[in-house]
Amino acid sequence: MQPVLQSCADQPIDSLENTVRPTAASGIRRWSGVRIAFAGAGVLILTGCAAPPGPDLSPRITADDARTHVAYLASDEMEGRMTASRGSHRAGRYIAQRLTDAGVAPAGDADTYFQAFPYQGRHGRNVIGMLPPTNGGDEYVLIGAHYDHIGFGEIESRASEDERDSIHNGADDNASGVAVVLELAAAYGAERSPDQAPRRGLIFALWSGEEVGVLGSTHFAANPCVPIEQIVAYLNFDMVGHLKDNTLVVQGVGSSPGWGRWLERRNIPAGFNLRTQEDPYQPTDIIALYPKGVPVLGFYTGLNDLYNTPHDDPDTLNYEGIERIASFAKSIIDSAAGDVARLAYFEMPMEKATSPDRPVSTGTIPDYASGDVPGMRISGVRKGGPAEQAGIQEGDIIVEFDGHKIGDATDYQEALAGAKPDVTVDIAVLRDGERLVLKITPVGR
Numbered sequence: 135m136q137p138v139l140q141s142c143a144d145q146p147i148d149s150l151e152n153t154v155r156p157t158a159a160s161g162i163r164r165w166s167g168v169r170i171a172f173a174g175a176g177v178l179i180l181t182g183c184a185a186p187p188g189p190d191l192s193p194r195i196t197a198d199d200a201r202t203h204v205a206y207l208a209s210d211e212m213e214g215r216m217t218a219s220r221g222s223h224r225a226g227r228y229i230a231q232r233l234t235d236a237g238v239a240p241a242g243d244a245d246t247y248f249q250a251f252p253y254q255g256r257h258g259r260n261v262i263g264m265l266p267p268t269n270g271g272d273e274y275v276l277i278g279a280h281y282d283h284i285g286f287g288e289i290e291s292r293a294s295e296d297e298r299d300s301i302h303n304g305a306d307d308n309a310s311g312v313a314v315v316l317e318l319a320a321a322y323g324a325e326r327s328p329d330q331a332p333r334r335g336l337i338f339a340l341w342s343g344e345e346v347g348v349l350g351s352t353h354f355a356a357n358p359c360v361p362i363e364q365i366v367a368y369l370n371f372d373m374v375g376h377l378k379d380n381t382l383v384v385q386g387v388g389s390s391p392g393w394g395r396w397l398e399r400r401n402i403p404a405g406f407n408l409r410t411q412e413d414p415y416q417p418t419d420i421i422a423l424y425p426k427g428v429p430v431l432g433f434y435t436g437l438n439d440l441y442n443t444p445h446d447d448p449d450t451l452n453y454e455g456i457e458r459i460a461s462f463a464k465s466i467i468d469s470a471a472g473d474v475a476r477l478a479y480f481e482m483p484m485e486k487a488t489s490p491d492r493p494v495s496t497g498t499i500p501d502y503a504s505g506d507v508p509g510m511r512i513s514g515v516r517k518g519g520p521a522e523q524a525g526i527q528e529g530d531i532i533v534e535f536d537g538h539k540i541g542d543a544t545d546y547q548e549a550l551a552g553a554k555p556d557v558t559v560d561i562a563v564l565r566d567g568e569r570l571v572l573k574i575t576p577v578g579r
């Protein structure tokens with residue numbers, strides 16, 4: 135007999151047949167490290183793949199569980215989770231199994247966890263589950279994160295030339311956010327009991343198609359599993375794996391007059407250095423839900439040098455930080471789900487945002503190790519990008535962009551959100567203590 139090592143026994147990637155359905159409480163573990171099967175005339179096939187973890191996960195929010203999720207989702211076997219790829223379907227099945235284990239019911243197409251949307255002649259798949267309301271009502275809080283990434287660097291890769299076709303594992307972007315949502319699902323699933331306090335239902339959504347233009351969440355917003363008016367709030371987690379200096383960015387706070395007070399109150403025990411941003415028009419999945427009348431919040435720990443490179447790997451993340459962010463978010467979800475009054479929606483004009491999808495790019499690489507220097511220090515510029523063409527150099531500190539004072543990288547992102555592609559503006563940098571004003575022409579992404 136000839137042993138044949140075969141990759142994970144994947145079924146056709148563009149079918150919804152291989153759906154995971156909820157199983158009995160004991161849980162049928164679909165996963166096993168090595169399965170042995172006999173195929174045809176005595177050919178032994180070893181279907182070897184990293185055993186997706188599961189049975190040992192706890193029903194509480196823990197750093198260890200988050201690490202387990204990220205280790206699997208950001209392993210090479212997921213091949214960078216490009217939308218509609220084999221690797222992303224593998225990741226989707228893992229996520230569906232975790233929702234099953236949490237006791238979360240399927241809320242995708244045809245009684246499955248998967249919601250398909252068209253992508254380049256194939257299908258991407260959202261993974262969606264729900265816990266029904268316990269207050270007899272029909273309202274829900276939506277909790278989500280995108281699980282797709284950029285595959286082998288097909289789009290917007292920042293890999294160096296010699297690493298161009300490497301797998302981009304996307305541990306921070308966005309296995310970290312998926313880990314938060316799966317931990318919340320496990321915690322809420324375990325809390326459910328007949329004597330539980332009344333509250334709204336919870337929908338857990340893991341989106342695909344984000345990197346290629348927020349396709350999955352946009353599809354959901356047009357085809358939601360419950361009428362969109364019944365969704366009272368959306369909390370999004372995109373890149374939450376690099377909590378540093380205790381600083382947590384929360385975007386979209388302007389989408390409801392209620393958010394600010396809640397965040398402040400809930401942050402007293404949590405103790406983050408919170409950086410709130412009003413603008414809900416961000417290049418992540420909140421932009422799909424906000425225009426539908428849903429108050430949104432986006433949790434984010436900031437950019438870093440590993441972003442969209444093949445080095446965004448599991449061993450670089452701050453898992454204690456992920457645990458703290460998930461616990462903080464849970465306290466806010468408790469309010470959104472449990473408060474009698476529904477959170478108010480605030481409609482903010484899109485005047486500052488140039489396009490509903492992506493902000494412009496200037497090709498700068500921020501130096502996050504620069505500490506307390508006011509301004510945004512640059513650790514490099516992308517070859518041929520606008521910053522290089524403007525004459526910006528490594529070590530420069532950006533202090534002003536198109537009239538906006540830049541105190542740090544977050545200010546810079548906000549300034550970019552108001553910039554238009556192909557329109558030249560002034561950019562002021564400090565170089566060796568001297569202020570230089572240069573001309574830069576951002577490009578569209």
Ligand SMILES: [Zn+2]
Binds near residue numbers: 280307308344373418
């Ligand atoms: Zn992302």
